Amino acid sequence: xxxxxxxxxxLVQPGGSLRLSCAASGFTFSDHYMDWVRQAPGKGLEWVGxxxxxxxxxxxxxxxxxxxxxxISRDDSKNSLYxxxxxxxxxxxxxxxxxxxxxxxxxSGMDVWGQGTTVTVSS
Amino acid sequence: QSALTQPPxxxxxxxxxVTISCTxxxxxxxxxxxxxxxQQHPGKAPKLMIYEVSKRPSGVPDRFSGSKSGxxxxxxxxxxxxEDEADYxxxxxxxxxxxxVVFGGGTKLTVL
Numbered sequence: 001x002x003x004x005x006x007x008x009x010x011l012v013q014p015g016g017s018l019r020l021s022c023a024a025s026g027f028t029f030s031d032h033y034m035d036w037v038r039q040a041p042g043k044g045l046e047w048v049g050x051x052x053x054x055x056x057x058x059x060x061x062x063x064x065x066x067x068x069x070x071x072i073s074r075d076d077s078k079n080s081l082y083x084x085x086x087x088x089x090x091x092x093x094x095x096x097x098x099x100x101x102x103x104x105x106x107x108s109g110m111d112v113w114g115q116g117t118t119v120t121v122s123s
Numbered sequence: 124q125s126a127l128t129q130p131p132x133x134x135x136x137x138x139x140x141v142t143i144s145c146t147x148x149x150x151x152x153x154x155x156x157x158x159x160x161x162q163q164h165p166g167k168a169p170k171l172m173i174y175e176v177s178k179r180p181s182g183v184p185d186r187f188s189g190s191k192s193g194x195x196x197x198x199x200x201x202x203x204x205x206e207d208e209a210d211y212x213x214x215x216x217x218x219x220x221x222x223x224v225v226f227g228g229g230t231k232l233t234v235l
Contacts, residue, residue, distance in 0.1 A: 061223060063223055102174065109171045109174030109180070
């Protein structure tokens, strides 16, 4: 079964850090671009960032709202995706989803999603 | 990059068709054929319904179709069923200098 499982969410104070993980199974993880998407309570979806696959040098892209604070990485040997979040702000409070791009060129939409992990930034 | 513009709500009776629009600019929807649509039921993760403007992933009913004209993409749901009631989000590649993905604000589809 193709599956993504996020972990690492929790309550953190403003200015703090948190690292989210996403464990992949059931598919060749190294072939795919991977994204992080978040959803604030009662709000819509917001793209956080992306890591490309090995064939595209694992390059990363970020939304302007998190650039310089968040870092996406992956470990293909562990079939895992990570999101390191630093200098957290209250507006980063959201459910964070990892998602797989359906193709190997990053254009086929996010066809597999995890169940999400909740991050709450509050004092 | 600004979010794409969707109507906040749409509705239709069972069996009817409804179309949801998604308006962007020449830097996103109009500039790339990489528009996707997602369905999200309350408390659930989003589900991919359409990618690359009009392609349907395996398992998505052919009642769902996508199209694009200029800077506006559209999702049409034909033969509405009760289980189609959900939030729908469009997304697109964006940015001529810096790559990003932008989402629409979402449309709540109600089956009357």
